[in-house]
Amino acid sequence: MRRSFAFKCTLLVIAWLLLAIACVQIPSRVFWPASFGALTLPVALGLNVAAVGYWLLRNWRVAALPALVAVLTWPHFQRGLALHPARLASMRSAPKPTDQTVRLVSANVRIFNVYPQLREKDPRAPAQFIKWLADNPADVLCLQEFYNEPAGGRSSEGRLFRSVDQIGKQAGRQAFVSKTLTNAAGAEFGMAIFSRFPIVGRGTIPFDRLTQNHAMYADLRLPSGDTIRVYNFHLQSMSMDEKDIVDSYSSKDGLKKKGLGLMRRFKRGLVARSVQVDTLIQRFERCRYPMLLCADLNDLPYSYSYDQLADHFQNAWATVGNGVGATYNGALPFVRIDNQFASPQWQVEEFGVNYDIPYSDHFPTSATYRLLVPTAQQ
Template sequence: MAGTFKNIRRRVWLILNTLVVLWMLVGVLCLQVPPSTFWPAGFVAFSLPGALVLNFLFLLYWVLRRSWLLVLPLSAFMLAWSYYARLVTINFGEEVPEGAKTLQVMSYNVHVFNAYDKIVEGVPQVSTDMIDWVAEHPADVFCLQEFYSRVNSLEYNNFNRIGTRYGKYKYVSTLETDKVKANLGVVIFSKYPILIGGTIHFNNSYRQSANRAAWADINVKGDTVRVYAVHLQSMSIKSEDIENTYSAIGDEASFKKESRNLARRLRSGFISRAAQVQQLLEHVQASPYPVIVCGDFNDIPFSYTYNELAKALQNAHEKAGNGVGATYNGPLPFLRIDNQFYSQGLEAYNFQTHYEMGLSDHFPISATYVLQPKATE
């Protein structure tokens, strides 16, 4: 009887493990599918971390059982290794080569420096602390999304407080907003000269949207690097939306309403960002210089958006960071939606997520890039 029960249990666990592996395979396939073609693929890809974690737990289970059935989750683990690296990264902190030409880049969604956030106690002081932290950071290039500046404001004249005061060059891609004529959008500051810059207005119909990409060609001690500061379509999900969905559990009608609302917003975001990333990549691939593409992508590593970028470029967190690298400072944990990607001709070192600066709904990220010598040098 005990042997029969053991065989049944093993068969059940094997079936469950097989289903998880199939889930993984379907999830990986869905990463390749544009959400505009088949939007449910976005949700399946979004669930892929769950399959990766469960497969790893099955691997541990079969190892502890000393069963040859560990071959199934182990094979899946090895085949999906690059996706596990997106989930949790382990690097050993290589040192920057001595004498190398370097460029340190910081990217940060500054949440308009909390200028509109009246619920934050002591908003002017919170804003000042954040602005000063950015202005005094030792990075060479700053890519700031949801940037906010008002010329006639002591607290929020950020073109001056971050740029002019410290002798930085800048490329500005903002729209004028609110009654006090503030500037809102994306800005690139640089300690090195900016040769030329431009803006990608996604789909040409969003010229009055803060979602855009700015680019600047920067002269780094005689070499030119093109840097992009990107802000893709927001998820448009607020903390109260998530709280309302949780609180509706148990009330079938209310839960259906709230969950459908979340699903609609996610679907809309998947489709918008998929189109935006293709427009961005067309511009990136036409660059005559090595590129660094960084910003708030509003998509996790298990999305069509991220996957398309990862096909063309390397991710700085995966190459030079550690851990989960969560960048969203909000009610949903473990979300890495801010990233830095880079092309050949560069190598990433010392990637950091700056958890010490928690005054925005995003954490800043920075990396040091080594400019590789040209073949003729």
């Protein structure tokens, strides 16, 4: 009787797992409640692995069923919890750079904490963050929520926030800034790509209208003569205050007071990101160059947005990382919303999250890629 009940539970877990995977494939603009089913995927994956362990102790023949499901769904497991123990030893020695190697850093810099309330905890954060980026040995930097004050800006702090000069020319990099707003004082908001390689092409991809949530790209000429394309994009934000989210589940009346408003904003974000990622996938499919993607997805690895990108590209963390790889610097734990992806022509050699750089609400990510297929041979 107990064994029969356990077997039925195992079948229910497998059905739940398959249903959750199906929910991941459904665009939020078509049926947004499916996203809630997708968010249960890590729980279903964990229970299926637990079922494998249970049946190995009870009946190895029955264990074959959840074990087969675990093998087939392993890529989904790796999205949220990457396991590459062999990589831990190899990480001690950094790969030697070649003419086809690209070292890439991506970071949501939160406008370098230009507003006083953003740097109350650490007034030195803007200067330290800009210096870290300027001194970083990376060949390419992709920055979201970028901020710059050109010469002639505010007299008191203009020199501090001349980020294009410091991260770009003074550090030996070319700069491409996609500006979404220039305020009355001349300060520039948007996104940026900085490159030690020559920029031979560039472009901006707005989503409906040009806002902070958009995409940009730069075509770069490597020392080998190959041309690659680097995309930098920032998908729709939730516009949900972290405190509201924490209050909704930590206080007795929190869900009642905050729940409806959070749900509306959650839905708007889901629908917008599904449209935005589909727009980008269409652009990616027309690109003839090897691609590297840097993104603040504002979405979890178990989402339609991530799924569409993972179907076409290698996720750097899932390919070589170990653990959860959380990138959000805040009260919400285990949240990875910042990602790097690479097209099949690349080998991901290393990837890491810079937890020692706490100057934004996102931790920067760093990766090294090696081009396997020269553009001349494609």
